[in-house]
Amino acid sequence: MTHLRRYWLESLAVVVVAGSVARSFTVEADVVQGDVQRIMYVHVPSAWLAFLAFVVTMIGSVAWLRTRNRRWDRLAASSAEIGVVFTGLAILAGMIWARPVWGQFWTWEPRLVTTALLFFVYLGYLALRRAVIDPVQRAQRAAIMGIVAAVQIPIVYYSVDWWRSLHQASSRNSIDTPLRITLLLGVLAFTFVYAAILRRRLELARLEEELEVKRFEASPDVAGAGITAPSLARALQRD
Amino acid sequence: MIDLVGAQVDNAWWYVAVAYTIILGGMVAFIAWLGLRTRRVRRELDQLS
Amino acid sequence: MTFWRQVYEIARKDLQVESRTAEVALMTAPFGAAALIMIPLAIGTDAPLLSDLGPGLYWIVVLLFGILVILRKSAVDGGPQRDLVRLLGIDPAARFAGATIATSLLVLLFEVALGPVLVALYNPDLRGWPWLFLILPLVAVGMGLLGTIAGGVTTSLGTRTSLTPLLVVPLALPLLLGATQAFEGLQLGGSIVPWLVLLVSVDLALAVSGVLASGPMEEAVT
Numbered sequence: 001m002t003h004l005r006r007y008w009l010e011s012l013a014v015v016v017v018a019g020s021v022a023r024s025f026t027v028e029a030d031v032v033q034g035d036v037q038r039i040m041y042v043h044v045p046s047a048w049l050a051f052l053a054f055v056v057t058m059i060g061s062v063a064w065l066r067t068r069n070r071r072w073d074r075l076a077a078s079s080a081e082i083g084v085v086f087t088g089l090a091i092l093a094g095m096i097w098a099r100p101v102w103g104q105f106w107t108w109e110p111r112l113v114t115t116a117l118l119f120f121v122y123l124g125y126l127a128l129r130r131a132v133i134d135p136v137q138r139a140q141r142a143a144i145m146g147i148v149a150a151v152q153i154p155i156v157y158y159s160v161d162w163w164r165s166l167h168q169a170s171s172r173n174s175i176d177t178p179l180r181i182t183l184l185l186g187v188l189a190f191t192f193v194y195a196a197i198l199r200r201r202l203e204l205a206r207l208e209e210e211l212e213v214k215r216f217e218a219s220p221d222v223a224g225a226g227i228t229a230p231s232l233a234r235a236l237q238r239d
Numbered sequence: 240m241i242d243l244v245g246a247q248v249d250n251a252w253w254y255v256a257v258a259y260t261i262i263l264g265g266m267v268a269f270i271a272w273l274g275l276r277t278r279r280v281r282r283e284l285d286q287l288s
Numbered sequence: 289m290t291f292w293r294q295v296y297e298i299a300r301k302d303l304q305v306e307s308r309t310a311e312v313a314l315m316t317a318p319f320g321a322a323a324l325i326m327i328p329l330a331i332g333t334d335a336p337l338l339s340d341l342g343p344g345l346y347w348i349v350v351l352l353f354g355i356l357v358i359l360r361k362s363a364v365d366g367g368p369q370r371d372l373v374r375l376l377g378i379d380p381a382a383r384f385a386g387a388t389i390a391t392s393l394l395v396l397l398f399e400v401a402l403g404p405v406l407v408a409l410y411n412p413d414l415r416g417w418p419w420l421f422l423i424l425p426l427v428a429v430g431m432g433l434l435g436t437i438a439g440g441v442t443t444s445l446g447t448r449t450s451l452t453p454l455l456v457v458p459l460a461l462p463l464l465l466g467a468t469q470a471f472e473g474l475q476l477g478g479s480i481v482p483w484l485v486l487l488v489s490v491d492l493a494l495a496v497s498g499v500l501a502s503g504p505m506e507e508a509v510t
Contacts, residue, residue: 021259035251039258046262065504082269089265093258100254117458124454131445140508141441144501145455148437151497152459152490159462159486163469193266200273207280214287 009199013192020189027182039097041182045190047090047115052194053083054122054150061146064139070209073139076146077129078201080122082194087119110160117156121149135212294378298386303393306362312394316360317401320353324405335411342410343471350399350427351460355453357394358435363387364443370509384436384502392432399424416474423470426487430463433494437501443509462490
């Protein structure tokens with residue numbers, strides 16, 4: 001029982017994902033694309049998860065700049081990492097789908113190009129975080145980049161959209177209800193997955209921060225530490 | 240009807256299997272990686288305290 | 289000192305420092321020109337093909353090699369310089385604007401320097417060339433803004449030279465599309481207004497986020 005209480009989110013995510021996958025395999029095949037279309041039931045939800053994660057990163061960035069509460073920075077960082085992973089997975093699955101349907105792995109289609117660029121933008125965001133040692137500076141710089149990136153993304157999308165559009169138009173109206181329900185179930189399942197992973201990732205971020213403080217406290221004083229190091233310690237202990 | 244439509248793409252299920260393996264497998268791998276990192280950090284924390 | 293005076297002085301300072309090494313004029317621009325000479329040797333020296341591809345290659349070189357303009361030595365203020373500017377009470381937004389203006393002017397210089405190389409080597413169709421007086425500065429300003437923001441968040445990092453390009457390039461895509469499509473539009477006689485609007489909106493969005501971020505940036509870089 002205590003296990004269930006502790007892992008309720010994870011359990012819920014597993015159950016809903018299992019249900020969603022079971023349904024994606026058993027629902028009737030798409031009339032035009034056939035069985036290949038079943039890939040959409042994981043591709044679209046993981047893309048959704050990635051976008052959701054990046055929106056949360058932006059929210060975390062703004063909130064950090066407003067409150068300077070480290071919790072928000074941890075949220076932004078954790079969410080960005082999840083977003084990058086699922087962007088990568090969504091792109092890969094999309095390519096597997098595109099191979100039989102479009103005849104090639106890659107087309108210069110706006111959503112595809114934007115998603116690929118998104119992957120690199122947030123890879124850069126994570127690289128920036130790794131590069132900055134001071135936790136407050138790291139949070140500050142990452143927040144700036146997180147916001148600038150989020151502002152630019154719609155423009156990137158529209159620019160590519162203007163440039164070329166041959167993607168199947170947003171298919172919301174053209175698909176049958178059973179298929180749509182399957183898709184929505186997938187989206188719901190991946191939202192739970194996001195929440196469950198985010199909780200774990202936040203826990204990790206908190207532990208890592210704790211470790212940073214501990215390491216700092218354990219390290220012997222060196223010359224000059226009186227000038228540079230306290231800012232690091234103060235920053236971490238403030239929360 | 241499924242048979243009739245599925246015939247459009249050869250090995251449709253093969254593609255589906257690959258895509259699901261990538262996404263679900265990637266998800267599991269990511270979670271495992273998180274768990275590993277968490278354990279490593281926890282162990283180091285224990286050592287320091 | 290008024291705000292605009294501060295902007296002017298910061299930009300002037302940046303350009304003055306740059307003029308001592310002339311990094312952009314004497315190093316980055318020749319490098320870009322060398323790239324424009326190398327490309328045909330790799331893809332083929334067929335005259336019509338080069339005339340077709342020339343403008344696109346020009347913009348790629350401007351955007352990718354233009355990152356060296358962003359990374360130039362004179363764009364980096366040392367710790368004491370930053371402290372001094374802060375102690376003088378310079379408005380962070382003025383610092384941002386001044387640095388952006390300096391970088392934009394240097395990117396523009398880079399673009400102008402590569403122009404003749406493009407014309408001489410690739411013989412592109414230059415119909416509607418007066419529009420370039422608008423397109424070149426719009427792209428330069430976009431690069432200047434992106435560069436100042438990305439250069440700001442990577443200040444004094446060991447991996448700055450590798451990280452800045454990764455932050456700039458994906459976000460520079462609208463600039464690339466705006467520039468290349470406007471260029472193509474001129475050749476095909478189509479309307480280029482949407483592309484100019486795109487360039488202007490990219491510049492505006494970046495300018496607003498850059499000015500808003502300049503305060504936090506000041507705090508982030510100590």
